[in-house]
Amino acid sequence: MLNSCKTFAAAIIVASTFGMAAHATDVTGAGSSFVYPVVSKWSATYAEKTGNQINYQSIGSGGGIAQIKAGTVDFGASDMPLDEATLQKFGLGQFPDVIGGIVPAFNVEGIAPGKLVLDGQVLADIYLGKITSWKDAAIAALNPGVKLPDTKITVVHRSDGSGTTFNFSDYLSKVSPEWKAKVGEGTAVQWPVGIGGKGNQGVSAYVKQIKNSIGYVEYAYALQNHIGYALMKNAAGKVVAPTIATFQAAADTADWKDAKNFNLLMTNAPGATAWPITATSWVIMYKQPRNAANAKVVMDFFKWSYEHGQQQARSLDYVPLPQSLVNQIKNYWKTDFKM
């Protein structure tokens, strides 16, 4: 009797040990809502392949930065890169994960989606409240042959702090000195004119409902909600449409080589075919993590996503990083991270 009991106990111990070995690592990340759809899709496939669970909480970039600084998550994700001083102070490193585009969305009767051309200066003047009518000479000059109505422009912006706003206002700051002086750039800014919608959904809903309005949303939202988006004249003076190719061209021509810790925004990229408001999001991790095993899984996850997650990213209207950038990131892991 006693013997069989012992055997039973031993069996339990053995079983539970094997159970633990089979049960893979759980890692947690938090931050940007911009990357949430693609990260959750990747993590589901990755979990099937490796058994490792990546739990990602979409709490916003500010929250993600706060959580990684506090050390409560294995990685943070932010739409706004951390500056050199902050990275140094906390011993953090950062690298891009996926690319997306921001498009000006509009709702003007008589103008079909993709038939309106804008440039940075005009966009800045509209958001500054200097251009108030669709028939303004500056808009007409960019759109010969398009019949523009003489109606008041209703400007729509984000009411919540967001990486989308950060990249959009950064673009306007780069192309308009007046915008830079009066408004500046940030996840939330003091808007001179317009109404605020909460989230991409809020802005999309307002643009769809309010006639003669203009807003800015992530490319995926504009596609999914069938909102008309405008074409943009880029830094090279060429008119481009928002497509995966033009987003990738922006990532290709952005000057990553000289950007320490990938601290670079891709807005107003110089390439001839580059979409001017292209954005990325950064994964933030400790360079010498306390929990090295978890950090290794995080890196393996992102390595896997660069190599095998491209198709899934494209299906969600995100753009995979160009190969040159992926190589640079892998190099960065080797030189800067110790684990």
Add this chain to the structure above:
Amino acid sequence: MQVTLTRQLVRDSERRAHLDARYDRIFRGVLKFCALLVLAALLGAALSTLWGGREVLFGQGLHFLTSDAWNPVKDDYGALSPIFGTLVTSLIAIVLAVPVSFGVAMFLTEIAPTWMRGPVSSAIELLAGIPSIIYGMWGLFVFVPFMSGIEPALSATLGRIPLIGKLFQGPPLGLGLLTAGIVLAVMILPFITSVMREVFQTVPTRLKESAYALSSTRWEVLWDIVLPYTRSAVIGGIILGLGRALGETMAVTFVLGNSYNITSSLLMPGTSISSSIANEFNEAVGVHRSALIALGFLLFVVTFIVLLIARLMLHQLARREGK
């Protein structure tokens, strides 16, 4: 034998009384604890928002209360436009909701046939159970397009009236202070109506029948008998609704337009204290976060001041009646 029994009885009842007194003390202590707990929670919430917002409240001081700037880039914050939006939308809500609630409560207690009273009161109470996010979505997708349809007509008619005309001039966006106020009115209507209906029922039938016997009309009975009899409770119900309107977040966020400005037009977008917090808290760090928490503290203060004014009004009324 008799004596012992009596003594026994006396001793028993003494022991009972002693025990009763002790239970009473315990009971009183528990009740007191419950009441104090509410007070402690309130005080704790107020103090922690005060502490969280200290950087802005004490750092910028009066500037925070008097400035209408809200600039996260330069970290320059002023609470004037959120306070303005909160007060204006709540005021619109009260102005619209009180007469309607009064009418509904009146109808349900005095005029409606008995078979109708149950279903209609349940329907009104059901309105109170709808989550505010649903009101927000209904507001955004159904009511905002409707409002943008009728706003040009409003501007053309009410907008022409001197003095108050300014309130109704503006672009027909469909969203803004007026829309938010109307949505809030629908939201607080069930609270005010329920309270009014309950207290109208407490008026003694004798009083009403006497009035009817003296050939009063229904309106006279309501205005001169029912309302004076229930006045303080009715005002209490209105205050309850007002408190809800002041703090309402999600529904307002959807239809207010979330734009930091102070305008003379009710058709223009604005912002409120709670919707600013809901919008920006997620991505706010440092001074920005402190400013939002300070806004939360100001909501306490605003609500407190409004309640205080209501109390003073009640007091005034009571005194006038006393004379």
